[in-house]
Amino acid sequence: MKQKNKGKIVIYILTVIVLLILLFPFFVALSTALKPLKEVYTSPPHWIPHKLWWRNFTDVWTKYPLAHYFVNSFIIASGATVFNIILCIPAAYAVSRLKFYGRRTLLFSFLVVQMFSPIIVVISLFKIFAKLGLVDTLSSLIIVNTVFTLAFSIWMLNGYFSTIPIEIEEAALIDGCTRLKTITRIILPIALPGVVTTLIYTFITAWNEFMFALTLINTAAKRPLTLGLYDLVGRWEVQWQYLTAASLFAIAPVIILFILIEKQLVKGLAGGAIKG
Amino acid sequence: MISKDQVVFKPPGLFIRLMNKDLTPYSNYSRKTTFWSTESMLAYLLLLPCMAILIAFMFYPIVYVFLMSMYKTNRIGMLVRFIGTGNFRALFNTREFWEITIRSVIWTVLAVSVKTLVGLAIALLLNVDFKGRKLARTLVILPWASSVPVSAMLWQWTYNYDFGLLNYTLKITGLWKNPPHWLGYPLSAFFANLYVDIWIGIPFMALVFLAGLQSIPPNLYEAAQVDGTNLWQKFYYITLPLLKPVLLIATLLSSLWTFNDFNVIYILTKGGPVNSTDILITFIYKYAFTFLKFGPASAMAVVTFAILLVLSLIYARFYFKIEREQ
Numbered sequence: 060m061k062q063k064n065k066g067k068i069v070i071y072i073l074t075v076i077v078l079l080i081l082l083f084p085f086f087v088a089l090s091t092a093l094k095p096l097k098e099v100y101t102s103p104p105h106w107i108p109h110k111l112w113w114r115n116f117t118d119v120w121t122k123y124p125l126a127h128y129f130v131n132s133f134i135i136a137s138g139a140t141v142f143n144i145i146l147c148i149p150a151a152y153a154v155s156r157l158k159f160y161g162r163r164t165l166l167f168s169f170l171v172v173q174m175f176s177p178i179i180v181v182i183s184l185f186k187i188f189a190k191l192g193l194v195d196t197l198s199s200l201i202i203v204n205t206v207f208t209l210a211f212s213i214w215m216l217n218g219y220f221s222t223i224p225i226e227i228e229e230a231a232l233i234d235g236c237t238r239l240k241t242i243t244r245i246i247l248p249i250a251l252p253g254v255v256t257t258l259i260y261t262f263i264t265a266w267n268e269f270m271f272a273l274t275l276i277n278t279a280a281k282r283p284l285t286l287g288l289y290d291l292v293g294r295w296e297v298q299w300q301y302l303t304a305a306s307l308f309a310i311a312p313v314i315i316l317f318i319l320i321e322k323q324l325v326k327g328l329a330g331g332a333i334k335g
Numbered sequence: 336m337i338s339k340d341q342v343v344f345k346p347p348g349l350f351i352r353l354m355n356k357d358l359t360p361y362s363n364y365s366r367k368t369t370f371w372s373t374e375s376m377l378a379y380l381l382l383l384p385c386m387a388i389l390i391a392f393m394f395y396p397i398v399y400v401f402l403m404s405m406y407k408t409n410r411i412g413m414l415v416r417f418i419g420t421g422n423f424r425a426l427f428n429t430r431e432f433w434e435i436t437i438r439s440v441i442w443t444v445l446a447v448s449v450k451t452l453v454g455l456a457i458a459l460l461l462n463v464d465f466k467g468r469k470l471a472r473t474l475v476i477l478p479w480a481s482s483v484p485v486s487a488m489l490w491q492w493t494y495n496y497d498f499g500l501l502n503y504t505l506k507i508t509g510l511w512k513n514p515p516h517w518l519g520y521p522l523s524a525f526f527a528n529l530y531v532d533i534w535i536g537i538p539f540m541a542l543v544f545l546a547g548l549q550s551i552p553p554n555l556y557e558a559a560q561v562d563g564t565n566l567w568q569k570f571y572y573i574t575l576p577l578l579k580p581v582l583l584i585a586t587l588l589s590s591l592w593t594f595n596d597f598n599v600i601y602i603l604t605k606g607g608p609v610n611s612t613d614i615l616i617t618f619i620y621k622y623a624f625t626f627l628k629f630g631p632a633s634a635m636a637v638v639t640f641a642i643l644l645v646l647s648l649i650y651a652r653f654y655f656k657i658e659r660e661q
Contacts, residue, residue: 070463074471077457081478081537084489087500091492102497103506146388149381159375165382167651172393174647176595178616179636180396182623183403186412187396206392209385238377269484269598274624285484289602292488299492306489310481317480318473325542328588331657332580333546 092116092304099300112300116308119301125308127280128287134197135283136265139204143212143261144254146205151216152242156228166217173210177203181274188275195277203275204265212257215327219253220246256323259316266313284309397640404633412629422634431610432635439594439614442529446593449533451586454540461541462548472545479538487602490531494518494603521611524604528612531599536589547581548574580657587650591643615639 079086086106091099092115094108119125153159154166184203185194193199223246231241247254272286282290288309291302326333404422406414426432461472478486493501494517505511515523555573564572597616600606606613606621613621619639623632 067465070460070465073460074465074467077460078471078474081475081534083501084486084493084534085477085481087493088489090500100498104498104500104503106500106504146385150385153378153381157374157378157381158372159378162378167655170651170654171644171647172389174591174595174650175393175397175643176597176616176639178595178597178619179400179640179643180393181620182412182629182633182636183396183399184392186399187392202392206388209389213385267482267484269602270620273601285482288485288488292491292602299498303489303492306485310485313482314477314480318476321476321480321542325539325546328539329543329546329581329584330654331660332584332654333543333550 088303088307091299092307094300096298096300099298115300115304119304119308122298122301123291123305124279124287125305128282128284129308131197131281131287132266132283132285135200135204135268136262138197138201139208139265140258140261142201142205143208144258147209147212147216147257148242148247148254151213151220152246154213155217155220156225156246166214169210169214173214177207177270181270184271185274194275195281196275197281199275200265200268200271200283203271204261204268208261208264211327212261215257215260215323216250216253218327219250219256223249253323256320259320260324263313263316400633400636400640403629404637406630408629408633410627412623412627418630422630423637426631426634426638435610435613435615435618436638438525439616442525442532442614443590443594446529446532446536447586447589450536450540450589450593451582453533454537454585455544455582457537457541458544458548461545472542475541476538478534479536483535483598484602486535487531487599490527490534490599491518491603494527518604519608521608524608524612528600528603531603532593532596535599536593540585540589543581543585544578547578551577584650584653584657587646587653591646591650594643594646615642 090106090108093111093113094115095110095112098105098108098110098112154162154169188194188199193202227245227249228241231245232238236244266283267285268283269285269289272283273289276282276286279290288302288305291297291305403412403414405417405419407416407418407421409415457475461468461475493499496502496516496519499517501517502514505514517527518524551574555577556569559569559573594614595616596614597620600612600614600617601620604612606617610618610621615635616639619632619635622628622635626632
């Protein structure tokens with residue numbers, strides 16, 4: 060009994076150490092965001108603010124165009140999510156339910172394609188968007204975010220559709236349902252968790268995207284959050300108590316969304332390697 | 336499709352089976368899938384919009400990068416003159432390219448091995464049943480759940496030499512009396528970048544391994560217990576072999592992500608000081624959009640594409656293999 064207790068204590072100590080290390084920068088952000096300017100820039104620094112300075116969390120909205128960045132990120136992420144889902148539902152239905160020449164090859168290539176770094180194509184994409192007159196527009200970011208989440212979304216949805224017993228669909232077809240109706244009335248409601256996972260995944264990916272924004276956006280007013288904050292870091296008069304506050308605002312929504320889909324995401328990525 | 340009289344004369348059970356044949360994706364080998372059957376027509380129709388987008392904004396750009404890598408380009412990326420393998424030869428003759436390629440390999444190997452080991456350790460820890468385990472599991476996810484560019488910015492502040500809390504904490508806890516100016520020097524900057532990449536990658540590893548551990552049947556351990564094995568033997572003879580597929584797929588995925596990590600390096604150091612922390616991915620970007628040398632940048636992109644293609648083909652083949660074995 061005594062030994063068991065000792066083991067428990069060791070486990071707790073180890074867990075606390077792991078968490079302290081993994082959450083370190085978030086603690087730093089919190090500590091800095093709660094300090095007044097004078098305390099932020101003292102050397103050596105200190106962890107606990109002498110005076111809790113909550114004002115940073117409200118001031119940052121007036122000091123920086125944070126609301127603007129939020130709106131831009133929201134437009135880009137929801138635009139990409141809408142396009143992604145419109146394109147990937149029919150495609151995922153085709154690869155999971157219909158028989159056609161090249162089906163396996165296509166599925167295979169979706170898995171391969173989702174691993175490509177966007178860096179490989181950013182050079183030519185820049186030229187394409189320049190030709191289309193889309194450089195420095197939010198539309199260009201909506202397009203690239205749609206394109207680069209598409210393969211994985213189809214892959215995830217395919218997994219969900221494949222788990223639905225074919226008999227349900229058959230029964231509906233016998234009863235005179237059209238294909239379209241079997242998709243909208245049967246497949247989609249059953250696969251709703253999968254569709255939601257895909258939606259959230261696309262939204263998060265687009266929200267966090269940085270490289271394309273850096274390349275395609277010039278105008279300050281069109282910057283999404285990631286680029287907007289990055290630009291503030293680059294300035295010499297950067298005030299970290301505001302920036303950390305802004306960062307916490309920026310990551311809060313995606314962290315919540317991510318935790319909702321994390322299990323499905325891991326399953327989709329590791330496939331048969333993890334059962335159940 | 337089934338003709339009308341078949342439906343009338345055959346018993347319903349057979350009808351269902353026939354319908355099954357039409358709908359089940361792979362169970363039917365008797366009917367050949369011809370290119371123009373109505374079912375494939377529908378499939379191609381449904382795939383058309385998505386494929387059109389992928390071809391226009393993914394495949395065409397890849398082809399164009401290949402094309403560009405064989406041309407001399409001007410400062411706005413226009414093709415000037417066909418030079419065949421000229422860009423590649425010039426690239427392979429520079430020392431910097433090889434240095435950066437080797438650094439990319441070291442970067443990937445180091446980061447992935449640490450992520451794997453630490454991820455496995457955390458998974459083993461979280462696999463123990465204790466109060467608050469669920470909360471700990473959720474908190475462990477945070478580095479992965481957070482936005483990478485924003486995390487990188489937070490780390491930049493954390494690493495700050497004068498006001499950063501990292502060096503201060505290292506000093507007061509006595510872990511490191513004289514910590515370096517992290518982002519100021521080539522070697523320490525490399526490790527500072529590497530650490531952030533590892534930090535972001537650990538949660539995925541821990542979660543995948545945890546899922547793998549939890550799918551190992553507990554009666555195996557009970558049987559081993561009866562045979563009088565110790566903890567290490569249980570780990571080595573039961574856990575490790577059964578975890579092998581998870582280990583393989585997770586390290587492959589992680590290698591791809593690590594090799595592709597642009598955000599951390601670009602935001603923390605921009606590859607500096609003096610290109611000392613660049614890996615291929617950031618170097619391509621710098622070559623194209625800072626130096627405006629689009630031809631050589633494309634050549635490098637082609638090389639990187641080849642490396643990534645090999646890695647992702649291995650991943651996809653392996654994924655399909657274990658999927659079929661299930």
